Amino acid sequence: MTTISRKLQLVHDRIAKACRAAGRDPASVRLLAVSKTFGTDAVMEALLAGQRAFGENYIAEGVQKILALRAWQAARVDEPSGPDASALEWHCIGPVQGNKTRLVAEHFDWVQSLDRLKIAQRLSEQRPPHLPPLQICLQVNVDGGANKSGLAPADVQALALEVAQLPRLALRGLMAIPEPAVDFVAACALHARVKAIFDQINDAAVLPLPMDTLSLGMTADLEAAIHAGSTMVRVGTAIFGGRSRAAG
Secondary structure, eight states, X not given: OOHHHHHHHXXXXXXXXXXXXXXXXXXXXXXXXEOTTSOHHHHHHHHHTTOOEEEXXXXXXXXXXXXXXXXXXXXXXXXXXXXXXXXXXXXEOSOOOGGGHHHHHHHOSEEEEEOOHHHHHHHHHHSOTTSOOEEXXXXXXXXXXXXXXXXXXXXXXXXXXXXXXXXTEEEEEEEEOOOOOSSHHHHHHHHHHHHHHHHHHHHHTOSSSOOOEEEOOOTTTHHHHHHHTOSEEEEOHHHHOSOSSOOO
């Protein structure tokens, strides 16, 4: 067993244990492997271990990996055995600037960091018609950090209504990256605020389809996020190790 495959198994064990503690089915929580700053080789190692969903903060870096793995897959058309890189699911989890929307629309499967209508409109217009709709999560600035991306909680429903009407996009849920909490109880409370917004919008039945994805929790706080109701945890350090450069 390789280092990354062993670490993936440990993360899956943590998810299963947290789900049991919260009285939930472990199958109700998906693992997103955050591969930012790590090369294609690391993604390939995780792919060989069975991981299929990957998150990238840096758009150009993510596109480079996506294209490299597509090329690798195309070069092995006569090798039916082994992992299928075409089945990978790529999530953009970092800020999306206006000059990068086409790259995101053309290459990624999900955007979890949407917080502006203008960006949503550009993604909708630039999503190629031969691809499935771009799956969208709205990012919530749940603890009000002045320098953080995300919508104020009071603004989430209004943008959700707008995004749900755009063609070539599919609104799936909410994402948040709260500041580190002092303990488990405090972390649960932060994540529970996002869950409350999620439930409030779904209970109001104002969207064409209810949201089904709550992307909360990372390496340090995935247990608290699962306790609060997360359906997707975004884990990088516990799988790939420490970052080689600062996140952005």
